[in-house]
Amino acid sequence: MLSQSVYTLVNQQNGDLAFKLFEFDNNSYFDHIQRNNYFSLVLVTSGEGTAKVDLCDYRFKEDTLFAFYPYQPFMLQSKKQLMGIALQFHHDFFCIYRHHQEIAANGILFNNVYEQPFICLDEDSKSKILYLIRGIASELREEGFRKDEALVAYLKILLVTATRLKLEQQTLQDAESGAGKQQFLIQNLKNAIEDNFRTRHSASEYASMLHLTPASLARITKKHFNKTLSDLITERIIIEAKRELYLTDKTVKEIAYELGYDDEFYFSRVFKSKTDTSPQFYRNTIGFNRGAI
Template identity: 30%
Template structure:
């Protein structure tokens, strides 16, 4: 069993807090965590995978894992902490004006789900985690709102740090409007990638010309919107290939491709392997 686990649950709302050590990291892979939004704290030296990206932490790190993403921890020393909750407890989309993290911490097109913590930020985050732990362990009637308040503080601080570590390092003096455009594109892509496959589709949703959108991304020193669209489709294709038993033809249809042969060519060209070979080789750990 886990070292410790504390849960708040009221009607449909649920938040849990788990403490892990090197002896029970395998419990993080438990299927019961998959439907939840997760914030995972890992100290230095942890090895883990989110979707198909592998990480080794070089210092204290927070990972933000959406309910449609996968988290697997292979090894690590020292205590790690997992906060998991459902959208009924706190939905970042509904409360976007409060925390402005959707499209950055979650559903960001870079597929970068983490921030690294310096000593000062580490102390603050540890205090917030400890506050949530204390509220869960206590019996105060107002604990739900206190926990939500601490959770929001973690998300807000992490969002600020994500911008510094992943956007401001790429573009000096980036404007608020440019960051909001980036977030809007990320959120729209997450909603529509199954049926909208072109830059023109998203430019229309953003009320701008396709060339303007492409130029904006170029000025931000990031990949083209077209490449981000393809990357998101391929990520979902990999998830469906590896985590489900769906045949390639059905996956192609799920992702909005009426011609499975075209989907096969796209996948093979971008990934360097046919969908069938990717599934077989990845399952074997190649």
Template identity: 30%
Template sequence: MNPIRTDHEIPRYALNPLDGAGNSMFQVVEGTGQLPSQQDALLIPHRKDYYFLAYVRDGNTRHWVDMTPYTLKPQTFYFTIPHQVHLKEEVGPMYGTLVAFTEEFLALDDNRLLKKLPIIQNPYNGHELLLSARDIAFVEETLAKMTAEYQYPADWQHEMASAHLRVLLIYLSRLYTEQFTQAQQQVDRQLVKRFQSLVEARFKELHQVADYADLLHLSAGHLSETIKQQSGKTAIELIHERLVLEAKRLLFHTDHSVKEITARLGFEDASYFNRFFKRLTTRTPVEYRTSIREMYH
């Protein structure tokens, strides 16, 4: 395992050819309890310069991927993509199957479509896939076929091993979409609730999406996209709707002047507030007050 010296803070390790088998683009290794070579290198933060899949049949060591700790679980699938940061708390025996491949492997003509798979793109920065009994049976059978092709040379060996890998990655991508999308939707729904609570509490002083994004420690773009996906409305639309609702309440139920309402809602300029209100309701504040009170009486 040789570090690539392009990152001076966190070393990156390339995929080295194994003795007597494989190449620097694609490898399959059976973990039979042996400890990895160069163990000390795994006990410091590092990156792998390749995609790494691990089906764990048995093992219980603890490690970190980016800022999340994981303790290995039996009959569980783990995966990482290049540039995620790894750190092992300890090095212990692991029983299972390890598969590694590089960007160059994915660039081969037969493999280019794999780049689009969720488990390869990893949009949720995941690492662990939980497997049902049905999943375990499928994964173990596919890995056994892949390992057999990889270990015993025969005609079309590379094509057969790659074909099994493609089947495995497609299957795992289905699990990825199911598990991570559902989990992310829960997170997103909680984010919408937090955003709406903040708007309710501070809409009179904060009128911009960026203001709320700062409070939530998010980018304005990510906040807007999430709100749109979960509510069907943009974040700025929800802020504006809350402002207009309060303006209508004040116009109908109080005798505050438009200038006073402008100040109460955090607008500095009454003429701007007039334009804002008309753009969202098609009427000026005075026109709205007149029409709604005529309806009431």
């Protein structure tokens, strides 16, 4: 698929990995928990198995494109040989939190607490993705004029394409599941979390808002999202915390307070339980204090 198996681009200012594209032909790359400090796109072209992502298990098969955000724990388990292509890039290379409104990637493709973290590709969509990956590989081989800008352009088109595919699949899945009472309830729950996650952290509060018992809402949430309602609320808080840490110079205490936590140390423990890193470490290695592009 690629003319060589590994391409890398290093940040000349600090020596860190900025961009990497590689082929894999066995299970050893992702058969253990990954907690990377960069975004990862993993295209499985052959093989099937179980993806363990955060607190959930998902079945997958060939022609599946995964999208993982920094520090998100994941692993791919398979009894058969896995083959495919992985693309990894750092915030400093493509400032995704600054581009998230423009390309609609953050909250749809990455870091979406409401949907599965992958896209199933048909032949046409697979061809589009592979075409863009080959374009990226071609740029990585060359030492052409404004190489970084060309790579960012290719990456941006790739993310837009993947985001469109995910939106199409979500719309199709919603249609297939029917526009009945439960689908209406799920949408109301998403809206309730988006409107209230900064101030309401209790699952029982959302059950009350939706006029359901906590047990009933817990069953629906587990069935639809394969997560608890508390997980959904907390993960939505973490998404917002990451944006604030990345884009602003607010203190951790200020961010914690704006997200409904009077105790910044408790907030830091919650953040670390979900990301495996503290808010301050996240900021120092990725966020505002790093001096974004």
